[in-house]
Amino acid sequence: MYLYNSATHKKEEFVTHTPGRVEMYTCGPTVYHFAHIGNLRSYIMEDVLEKFLRYSGYEVNRVMNITDVGHLTSDADEGEDKMLKGAKREHKTVMEIAQYYTDAFFDDCRKLNIKRPDVVQPATGMVDDYIRIVSGLIEKGYAYISGGNVYFDTSKLERYYVFNDHNEEDLAVGVREGVEEDANKRNRNDFVLWFTKSKFEDQALKWDSPWGVGYPGWHIECSCISMKYNGEYLDLHCGGVDNAFPHHTNEIAQSESYLGHPWCRQWFHVAHLNTSDGKMSKSKGEFLTVSLLEQKGYDPIVYRFFCLQSHYRKGLVFSGENLDNAAGAFNKLLKKIAALTDNSGEVDKAAVAEFKEKFIQQMGNDLNTSMGVTALYDVLKAKINDATKREILADFDSVLGLDLLEKAEELRKNEAAQSAKSAGGYTVTGEGDPEIDALVLARYEARKAKNFAEADRIRDELKAKGIVLEDTPQGVKWSKI
Ligand code: AMP
Ligand code: ZN
Numbered sequence: 001m002y003l004y005n006s007a008t009h010k011k012e013e014f015v016t017h018t019p020g021r022v023e024m025y026t027c028g029p030t031v032y033h034f035a036h037i038g039n040l041r042s043y044i045m046e047d048v049l050e051k052f053l054r055y056s057g058y059e060v061n062r063v064m065n066i067t068d069v070g071h072l073t074s075d076a077d078e079g080e081d082k083m084l085k086g087a088k089r090e091h092k093t094v095m096e097i098a099q100y101y102t103d104a105f106f107d108d109c110r111k112l113n114i115k116r117p118d119v120v121q122p123a124t125g126m127v128d129d130y131i132r133i134v135s136g137l138i139e140k141g142y143a144y145i146s147g148g149n150v151y152f153d154t155s156k157l158e159r160y161y162v163f164n165d166h167n168e169e170d171l172a173v174g175v176r177e178g179v180e181e182d183a184n185k186r187n188r189n190d191f192v193l194w195f196t197k198s199k200f201e202d203q204a205l206k207w208d209s210p211w212g213v214g215y216p217g218w219h220i221e222c223s224c225i226s227m228k229y230n231g232e233y234l235d236l237h238c239g240g241v242d243n244a245f246p247h248h249t250n251e252i253a254q255s256e257s258y259l260g261h262p263w264c265r266q267w268f269h270v271a272h273l274n275t276s277d278g279k280m281s282k283s284k285g286e287f288l289t290v291s292l293l294e295q296k297g298y299d300p301i302v303y304r305f306f307c308l309q310s311h312y313r314k315g316l317v318f319s320g321e322n323l324d325n326a327a328g329a330f331n332k333l334l335k336k337i338a339a340l341t342d343n344s345g346e347v348d349k350a351a352v353a354e355f356k357e358k359f360i361q362q363m364g365n366d367l368n369t370s371m372g373v374t375a376l377y378d379v380l381k382a383k384i385n386d387a388t389k390r391e392i393l394a395d396f397d398s399v400l401g402l403d404l405l406e407k408a409e410e411l412r413k414n415e416a417a418q419s420a421k422s423a424g425g426y427t428v429t430g431e432g433d434p435e436i437d438a439l440v441l442a443r444y445e446a447r448k449a450k451n452f453a454e455a456d457r458i459r460d461e462l463k464a465k466g467i468v469l470e471d472t473p474q475g476v477k478w479s480k481i
Helices: 037-055 082-090 094-111 123-139 168-176 218-230 241-259 290-295 300-308 320-338 349-363 369-381 386-400 404-421 434-448 452-464
Strands: 002-005 010-013 021-026 059-066 119-122 143-146 149-152 191-195 234-240 264-270 273-275 316-318 427-429 467-471 475-480
Touching: 002 264, 021 037, 021 218, 037 059, 037 094, 037 234, 037 264, 037 273, 037 290, 037 300, 037 316, 037 369, 037 386, 059 094, 059 218, 082 094, 094 290, 094 300, 119 123, 119 218, 123 143, 123 149, 123 191, 123 218, 123 241, 149 241, 191 218, 191 241, 218 234, 218 241, 234 241, 241 264, 290 300, 300 320, 300 369, 316 320, 320 369, 320 404, 349 369, 349 386, 369 386, 386 404, 404 427, 404 434, 427 434, 434 452, 434 467, 434 475, 452 467
Parallel strands: 021 059, 021 234, 059 119, 234 264, 273 316, 427 475
Antiparallel strands: 002 010, 143 149, 149 191, 467 475
């Protein structure tokens, strides 16, 4: 597989420390509010990546943190604590907020067919590890205590800006923007590893440490959680592109200084989902969630389909119109799959192998999901029997995660029930159960064919289900007693 590596700015062959095994880490959500669909774009693309790696034969160990402490609103080391802000807003404790929004996040993931990582670790459960690693960094001379806090000393590094498509001057402005300069820092880019003195006197979660009662900085959690569950060598680290700086840059600084060797080979960053008027943000009040899409009548999988149609390294603009287009295309695709009803042929193994090979090539080219989606149409157009088509579609869908065969079957049943309802000018109205509609219609057909025994048998079956029939000028109306 070839993947773009944002640390080297090149598409490279994907190589792992241990052949055949991928140690994969994903920055998880900050659980002070619902995830917005922009966050979920990142998780959808990371999910497809994980599934594709497994599909290609790798064993994958995927680890994710849950940020339930210490993520600041400014993304620098100042600003308000996001968790505390959420707790105040909802008059709950920080831990109640964390639990509620963690559950909500995994609910959204389930609706979008995003697999739960093998390890999910809340940041608050790892404080002893942070203390151990921060102590190690102080001992090795990479961290210092100043004004009661512990800081990482970026001047000790040969190279700090790893993802250097950023301009150093811009970054420096970014770090300072909107926040007061922290006078305790020795260097502009130094960052907090452990807070004891800060502007949030009312910080809810605090732990004892060698430097006083306090709490960890945001970046240290990912380094420690990954070292614990992925080991000293990480193969693949994922996140949205906004995480590249300062978060991932600081993770690399901490981890490599502590370990004394290179840490993560491959960095996978997903470009943002934006609305036409700018970036999506959880801290902006009203924002787009999966529930909101559902309330508007969209199947969440349509959003997944929408995301897969674009490459993960390209910015994606969300609008109702764009989502409607995706919904229309998805429905057409399902209709084509629903029409694959000929069960007479044998599965053509050679054709399956050929299509699979092409799919691996296309998806293996920097996770080209739009080509992965196109491959579905190629299968539908191919001169192979329905059974073979269904087999290949199911195989591709184990990576794409669109529930194609299940949804196509649902569509077929609904359409069959719909047409059954008004066959031969005879209309069945009822309480919205296609199976009963079909039975009532079958009884009518049997009577028309003078097959009274069958008509009576169906009448008894309906009766046993508690269905009563009432004749109307158009046909029949049924209801449940
Ligand atoms: P957060 O919950 O803010 O820590 O973010 C969770 C994940 O979503 C991180 O990987 C972010 O980089 C990513 N993310 C944030 N905003 C967007 C966006 N508009 N589009 C795509 N990913 C995003
Ligand atoms: Zn992280």
